[in-house]
Amino acid sequence: MPDFLLSQLLVSVTLIIECGAMQLKNKNYILAALSVSCFFNGFHYLLLEQPTAGYIFLFSSIRFLISIKWKFQWISAASLCVSLIITVSTYIGILSIIGFFATIFITIGSFSKNDRFLRLMMITGGSVWLLHNLLLWTPVGILVEVIFVGSSCIGYYRYYVAHKPSEP
Structure with missing residues (x-):
């Protein structure tokens, strides 16, 4: 099977998971689903010869699991440093830089204690x-x-616009 076709099959698993992930209310369930989707997405990028995106997503799979348990900002900063090291060591051009910038938003959001902020950072990233x-x-x-x-x-609309929550 050609690498491109296999990559598209792997990212299809990501597609199935992410279809419902952001509809979950529990932030920890969102992060767990994103962890699994990142695993498949990482291999999708590696098959497309995009090492920066591939390794960032494989690392993100672990990072999402860590962020379920711990919301310390120093872990967020350490995660960004690891992502920067991945980007520098696998740099192949503008796509490496774009992937790193996307990861900044998603990392900051995943370590936030605020669900609203998490969703806004996920939209941006x-x-x-x-x-x-x-x-x-x-x-x-x-x-x-x-x-x-x-x-x-x-x-975001369902939880923060149409339905005004009692807590942010």
Whole structure:
């Protein structure tokens, strides 16, 4: 099976998971689902010869699990440093830089104690990953980010616009 086709199959698993992840109310469930989706997405990028995105997503899989238990800002900063080291050591051009910037937003959001802020950072980071995937031209990867950002916006609307919560 060609690497491109296998990559699209792997990212299809990500697509299935992310279709529902941002509709969950419990932030820890969101982060757990994102951890699993990042695992498949990481291998998708490695098959497309995008080591920066691949290793950032594999690391993100672990980072999301860590952020379920601990919300310390120093762990967020350490995670960003690891992502920067990955970016510098696997640098292959503008896509490496775009992927790192997307990761900044998602990392900051995942270590936030505030669900609203988490969702806004996921929308921003997902939008930057969408740009990355458009430039890379990974069709299912593009669809993943369109659905992820769209689902994040719908989830934000459901929980913070249409239904005014008693706590942020």
